Amino acid sequence: MSFSPEVINAAWKRAGGRCECILATCPSHGGRCNKALDPQNRTEGMKWHAHHVVSQSAGGSDGLQNCLILCVPCHEHTKSYGRS
Ligand SMILES: [Zn+2]
Ligand SMILES: [Zn+2]
Numbered sequence: 001m002s003f004s005p006e007v008i009n010a011a012w013k014r015a016g017g018r019c020e021c022i023l024a025t026c027p028s029h030g031g032r033c034n035k036a037l038d039p040q041n042r043t044e045g046m047k048w049h050a051h052h053v054v055s056q057s058a059g060g061s062d063g064l065q066n067c068l069i070l071c072v073p074c075h076e077h078t079k080s081y082g083r084s
Pocket of ligand 2: 029
């Protein structure tokens with residue numbers, strides 16, 4: 001399972017088109033990442049992903065509250081990267 005387009009669109013609007021990462025473990029930013037992302041382009045250029053805060057293998061939902069818009073470098077720093 002993955003997020004529906006509706007959930008991703010809602011998360012994108014909430015994020016304001018910017019990375020929502022607030023992980024303290026990311027080396028590239030303090031506070032919130034806020035990297036500007038390209039809404040049309042999830043595979044090239046300014047890449048971004050819809051991330052499961054709680055991974056699906058841990059029972060995370062496909063709801064908006066479990067969806068974070070992250071740039072790829074930030075996504076790679078999440079513990080569940082590659083497992084959701
Ligand atoms: Zn980021
Ligand atoms: Zn980050």
